[in-house]
Amino acid sequence: QVQLVESGGGVVQPGRSLRLSCAASGFTFSIYTIHWVRQAPGRGLEWVALISYDGINTYYTDSVKGRFTISRDNSKNTLYLQMNGLRAEDTAVYYCARSDGYNRGFDYWGQGTLVTVSS
Amino acid sequence: DIQMTQSPSSLSASVGDRVTITCRASQSISSYLNWYQQKPGKAPKLLIYATSSLQSGVPSRFSGSGSGTDFTLTISSLQPEDFATYYCQRSYSAFTFGPGTKVDVK
Numbered sequence: 753q754v755q756l757v758e759s760g761g762g763v764v765q766p767g768r769s770l771r772l773s774c775a776a777s778g779f780t781f782s783i784y785t786i787h788w789v790r791q792a793p794g795r796g797l798e799w800v801a802l803i804s805y806d807g808i809n810t811y812y813t814d815s816v817k818g819r820f821t822i823s824r825d826n827s828k829n830t831l832y833l834q835m836n837g838l839r840a841e842d843t844a845v846y847y848c849a850r851s852d853g854y855n856r857g858f859d860y861w862g863q864g865t866l867v868t869v870s871s
Numbered sequence: 872d873i874q875m876t877q878s879p880s881s882l883s884a885s886v887g888d889r890v891t892i893t894c895r896a897s898q899s900i901s902s903y904l905n906w907y908q909q910k911p912g913k914a915p916k917l918l919i920y921a922t923s924s925l926q927s928g929v930p931s932r933f934s935g936s937g938s939g940t941d942f943t944l945t946i947s948s949l950q951p952e953d954f955a956t957y958y959c960q961r962s963y964s965a966f967t968f969g970p971g972t973k974v975d976v977k
Contacts, residue, residue, distance in 0.1 A: 787966065789915075797907075797915060797958055799966035847914055854963045857905035857920035864914060 754778040754860045756848050761865030764838055774831040774848030774862055782806075782826040785851045787858060788833050790844035790867075800846070801833065815841075838869045873898045875969040877959060883977040890946040892972045894959035899939045903963040906935055906944045909971075910955045919944065920962075949974070 760772040774786070788800040801812045801822040810822050821834040831848050845866050849858035874897040884890050894904065902922040907915040917926045919935035922942060932947045946953055954976060959969040 796971045797909075797960075797968040799960075799968065802966070849914075851962075855903055855921055856924075857907075857917040857926065857960070857962065858915070859917050859920075859926065861914035861916075 754850070756850065756860055756862035758846060758848055758862040758865035761846065761867045763868045763870060765871050766839060766869055768838055769834070769836045770838060770867060772833040772835065772846055772865060772867070774833075776829045776831065776850075779850070779860075781824075781829040785854065786824065786831045787849045787851060788822060788831075789847045789849055789858070789861075790842075791847070791864075792841075792844040795844075798844070802851075803831070835867070838867075840869050843867060843869045873900060873961060873965065873967065875959060875961060875967050877957075877969040877972050879972060880970065881973040881975065883975055884949050885977045886949055886951055888949045888977075890949050890953075890974060892944045892957055892959075892974075894937075894942040894944070894969050896940045896942075896961060900961045900963075902938055903961055904935070904937065904942045905960045905962055906933075907958045907960065907968075908953075908955045909958065915958065918957075 755777045757775045764770050787802045803810050803822045807824050819837045823832045845864040847864045849861045851858050876895045878893045904922045906919040909915040923935045934945050956971045956973045958971050
């Protein structure tokens with residue numbers, strides 16, 4: 753069955769870096785666009801970034817541009833999110849999610865990993 | 872940027888009620904609109920994509936309609952497992968979510 757499993761969350765000081773991973777299984781990872789979506793405590797969902805199936809195209813929400821980098825290793829069925837210059841407002845549960853193209857919604861999600869930015 | 876709004880922000884309903892949630896885009900997004908359900912501590916679940924297409928495995932009591940700027944999610948007969956928060960999301964060229972609508976017990 754399709755599974756997405758995030759890891760790498762934790763507590764980090766403002767200005768520091770963290771790398772999240774999302775391990776995929778149960779489907780052909782290399783043909784799907786994958787996204788990162790976050791949810792601050794008690795708040796709504798915020799789309800963060802996407803990477804195309806081949807890793808060539810990446811897009812980011814404005815608030816993370818220049819600080820976060822999404823990447824993937826199709827040989828390892830793994831997605832990454834490198835987060836630099838972390839701010840308190842980046843505190844959230846981070847989910848990876850799969851989409852079949854750009855107009856069919858995010859059909860599978862991971863369970864999420866919590867990132868807390870605090871001194 | 873196109874903004875997404877939802878109304879109401881919360882509603883109280885009873886099992887068996889017909890529930891309608893509205894999502895509005897600040898500019899036309901054609902039919903590029905999805906709906907999700909989220910329960911506390913869980914990842915969101917895709918219900919409807921492309922305005923009205925029911926995701927596989929989702930009960931037929933859920934339906935979506937609309938186009939352009941105004942969209943609705945309807946639950947024809949609310950079931951106990953449907954108490955949750957519902958989000959709309961635009962897609963295709965951007966993936967902004969609406970602020971959510973919490974459906975709780977009346």
